[in-house]
Amino acid sequence: MINYREILRLNSLGYSQRRIEASVHSSHQTVKNVLEKASAQGISWPLEDDITNAILGEMLSDRNTRTNSPYAEPDFAYIHKELSKKGVTLTLLWQEYCEKCRTNGQQPYMSTQFGDKYRRWARVTKATMRITHKPGDAMQVDWAGETIPYYDTVTGEEYKAYLFVAALPCSCYIYTEACGDMKQENWLLCHVHAYEYFGGVARLLIPDNLKTGVIANTRYETRLNESYRELAEYYGTAVVPARVRKPQDKSIVEKSAGFSTTWITAAMRERKFFSLAEVKAAVAERLEIINTMPFQKRPGNRREAYLNEEKEFMLPLPRVPYEPAVWKQATVRNDYLVSDGQNKYSVPFDLIGEQVQIRLTKNTVEVFFKGDRVASHQRIATFQTQPVVKPEHMPEKHRRYLRxxxxxxxxxxxxxxxxxxxxxxxxxxxxxxxxxxxxxxxxxxxxxxxxxxxxxxxxxxxxxxxxxxxxxxxxxxxxxxGKEPERKTTFPADSEKYGITRGAAYFKKGGDRNA
Known part of the structure; x- marks a missing residue:
């Protein structure tokens, strides 16, 4: 039996055809035919261990000489190409294959055999990526495990920059960005920047179960963080979190995060940064190197694969980039004020004691009660001691005081x-x-x-x-x-001209005062 595996292995090592013939004890024509057919079908070394010589023999044999098989062989390369198109499934392609066989008077394989044969062909030719991941279908996101240190120029204090990673499984095209923390605002902004970098939006968004994105992900329900749900709605994508403790659900971004750790974090280990801006610039430079680095097992690179195979299937970007919004809950206190964490803003006074939802963006503060917006303020970037109060939110007495x-x-x-x-x-x-x-x-x-x-x-x-x-x-x-004010006694106007009316005798010592 021909040792197809050994022929492909020795060829990958650069052995001449003559040396391969001598090693595998096959004729010159046999080795030549195997290498030509393997090249034509995209089969190359290394192969997985369970790809046996029997399987390779079936795939590399000349289909035109198979007179013993009553079934028409599918065109697997065509099937593979069509599967990359939006909405196309193996079931649809099998039905088209059956119709073509009936037209030509041939007998088709059943759907199970059809699928098994295609999956085997795709696995051997390393085309399985396109089976699992259609172009433009999903974007997987996560934080990389390693951080990048940077230092304060004055105190020398060390800070950490965290690495956000987004990956498109079909083309393996990635986006990375350094952030000062992993809080919700940076998480949302990184999504916005990733979509802008890709120039489009994937149909699905697959994150891990971190609290900045997913509140709960159980067998019975998936509850998203309100800010994350709003971002997905704005871009027209659907959030499908990976199952808990199932990293294979986002395997591409897991590998990309490890790849980024090697080619970004480890590659810059000897560099010393003195600001987050420096780290961001260096990460952006390394990102371009990664996306233009040639693939090891297939021709081209990530950017070429994205532009040639995936970009046209991405959803269009909105005209205006999404402005990340952070949602929080608060109970309105007696001063009818709510806080954005730095400054205070008023809400209608009749909401005192009620629980409201606060939507914070870079420029606005919006307050919602039972789904209705009840207040909106322009957000103040710097701290100020006085709250922002609108007169219409105040009781009448307080409004009068303001006047x-x-x-x-x-x-x-x-x-x-x-x-x-x-x-x-x-x-x-x-x-x-x-x-x-x-x-x-x-x-x-x-x-x-x-x-x-x-x-x-x-x-x-x-x-x-x-x-x-x-x-x-x-x-x-x-x-x-309660003392009443004393009323002044009034006298006739001419009484003052007489002065003292009692005579001197009245004041004379011993005098008769009754006189």
Whole structure:
């Protein structure tokens, strides 16, 4: 029997045909035919151990001389090419093969034999990748295990850069990016950059079960993180997480992550970086080297395979890149404010005590309650002490407080009286700015509304008699005592010209005072 395996092995080692003939004890024509047919069908060494000489003999034998088989041999190369097209399956191709056989008066293989023969052919010719992974069908994503160190130029402190990896299983085309952390915002941004790098979107998105993407993945349900679901919806792709503890579900990205570790992390082990930007630039350079590196077992490289076999099957990119959004939950407190982690923003006051969802992007803060958007703010990049509050979110009393100003306070006090005006002016001038006295001014107005302007004027007058530094607490106490203001006694206008009306005798010692 011809030793097909040994002929292919020796040929891969560069042996001459004459030496191969001598080694395997086969004729010149036999070795020549084996090598020519193997080359024509794309069969090359190394082969898997279970690819026997019998299997190779069946594949490399001349189909035109097979007069003992009543079945028509399928054109496996054609089948393989058609399978790469969107929507084409082995079942469809078998039906077309059967119709062609009936037209030519030939007998077709049954569907099971048809599939087995094709899979064997694809396995021997190393074409199995196209069986499992159709072009444009999936993008697998993960974080690489190794990190890249970089250092602070002043303190020398060491930081870590994490490597994101995305891979297209059909062409093995990959995208890598260095990030300062593995948090959700970087996770989402890396997806956006990967789609931009590929120039298209795969039909499926296959991540691991990390919490930044998948909340739960059980036999009964798959619950995605809201931010991740939103990204997939925006790009028109479907997230299908790998099964828990089943790395083979995303084997290509697992291999690509290991490949990236070797050709990026290990290749740059002698370089010292002093910023994350330097790491990012170096990773981008190494990425181009990886994608243009020739394949070991087939012609071309990753980029050529992608451009020639896969790019046309990718979904188109949206006109505007997705802006990553991070979702979080919060309970609205009594100040009707929510936080983005740095600054505070208002929501309608009637949501106090309710649980809301906060959607954070780079430029906006949106708040949702039961699926409806109830508030939207422009996000502030730097920290500020004062919250961002919209008047329409405030209760009426708080809105009225916002409308107050120093001139309005003074104008109101003038309608009450001089003492009230003096007290009000003191409150406005007592601090470094008028706003610091607004609280006392508002309280003084409320006291006037509750007790009446006349009583308030009296209380302010008494306050000024007691102290040159008015206190709102003291004015409130005076009003609480309920003492009515003393009314001044009026005399006839001509009484003053007489002076003292009692005579001198009245004041004379020992005089009769009743006189």
């Amino acid at each position: 107050y100003n120093a001139d309005d306070f003074r104008a109101w006090a003038k309608t009450v009286g001089d003492s009230t005006e003096t007290v009000m002016d003191h409150f406005l001038k007592s601090g470094s700015s008028p706003e610091q006295g607004y609280k006392n001014c508002v309280t003084l107005m409320k006291l006037g509304e509750k007790n009446g302007k006349e009583k308030l004027e009296y209380a302010c007058e008494r306050m000024l008699e007691l102290s040159s530094v008015p206190s709102i607490r003291t004015i409130a106490v005076i009003l609480k005592n």
